[in-house]
């Protein structure tokens with residue numbers, strides 16, 4: 001099978017959804033390709049239920065309008081189940097075409113341009129031809145197939161742990177600990193005891209429990225698998241196994257120690273292990289720790305108003321999961337055009353957690369509200385390039401200023 005589009009977005013997570021909507025809004029014929037049977041990436045298939053950080057993304061505002069509630073502790077929580085059809089409504093509203101159950105497995109590149117990408121599915125191989133492409137796979141799969149260089153992990157190559165999220169029932173919501181559990185000295189000590197005598201296998205450590213919209217339930221972000229590469233299928237398989245084996249141990253720990261979880265049980269777990277950190281593609285500019293910490297303003301921004309702390313879950317799997325640098329910045333920052341394009345391929349841009357940044361900057365911009373903003377910026381940028389016959393990776397500052405006006409329009 002062969003398909004023809006103006007713009008093709010690979011990966012239907014937060015960044016891919018917003019990139020496809022933004023490009024479609026500006027008149028391009030857009031196809032969004034996703035390997036799962038649901039759109040939303042980590043926000044649905046990954047069974048997350050809380051938005052961390054913030055951005056000025058208008059599409060994110062649309063998504064949260066009827067789906068999200070602010071808790072007493074200030075968390076913005078949602079139901080991943082609800083998002084599954086909210087995304088369908090949104091995609092249909094804008095007229096984006098979608099191909100689910102389709103894994104992007106190959107690219108055809110000629111003279112520095114992608115001619116087509118290939119997907120594998122029940123239909124066999126499908127070749128999709130387009131003028132421009134956006135890699136929103138989280139892992140930079142498409143850019144990698146094109147030979148764009150990347151970095152992974154911190155200086156010693158270790159990456160943040162992989163995690164299977166799960167949902168807990170039987171919670172006494174009125175009395176249960178949620179955000180307070182994380183810094184609770186008694187629980188930390190108990191966790192140390194369980195780790196020392198093997199009742200919980202390392203590297204489970206941090207106690208991360210999130211209140212849910214559904215009564216008497218909670219979400220748990222506590223399984224941890226370290227020393228695995230989220231782009232290696234053998235490691236991904238190992239991580240699925242290890243994380244799922246940790247779930248009964250964690251439930252037992254919660255029942256025995258944490259207030260409100262005495263009758264806790266597992267309702268369901270994510271259908272896929274989540275990778276916090278894989279390829280960080282080498283773009284024309286690499287966003288740094290200091291850019292984020294200082295709240296740097298770039299004239300050629302494609303993302304404005306990004307805000308989150310440095311959220312590094314320790315690659316060593318120790319309990320003190322967040323590294324020793326200042327964690328909270330309190331400042332909003334911008335992400336420039338150069339983080340989303342490379343010198344190598346003229347008709348490809350990237351969005352989401354695979355963009356060009358260092359290990360620490362990545363730990364901030366990887367959260368979902370910022371990924372939505374990336375998709376919005378990149379979708380507008382690529383649609384602008386398409387409409388004006390320009391190379392995606394060669395826009396001038398004056399072009400990017402025009403893209404900024406598009407991003408700021410009402411949607």
Ligand SMILES: Cc1cc2nc3c(=O)[nH]c(=O)nc-3n(C[C@H](O)[C@H](O)[C@H](O)COP(=O)(O)OP(=O)(O)OC[C@H]3O[C@@H](n4cnc5c(N)ncnc54)[C@H](O)[C@@H]3O)c2cc1C
Pocket residue numbers: 010011012013014015016033034035036039040041042043048049050051052053102103104105136137138139141162163164165221274275276351352353354366367368369371
């Ligand atoms: C365990 C964990 C907990 C987290 N907790 C939070 C949290 O509480 N709040 C928060 O805001 N952020 C959280 N994050 C971060 C956030 O979820 C991700 O960084 C964010 O979802 C990245 O968005 P994305 O669009 O780049 O990628 P993703 O959400 O990963 O979406 C990428 C999409 O591309 C698809 N895809 C991948 N490869 C291919 C391929 N080759 N072909 C076709 N499709 C493909 C995937 O199936 C997926 O749907 C967490 C991350 C993890 C791993």
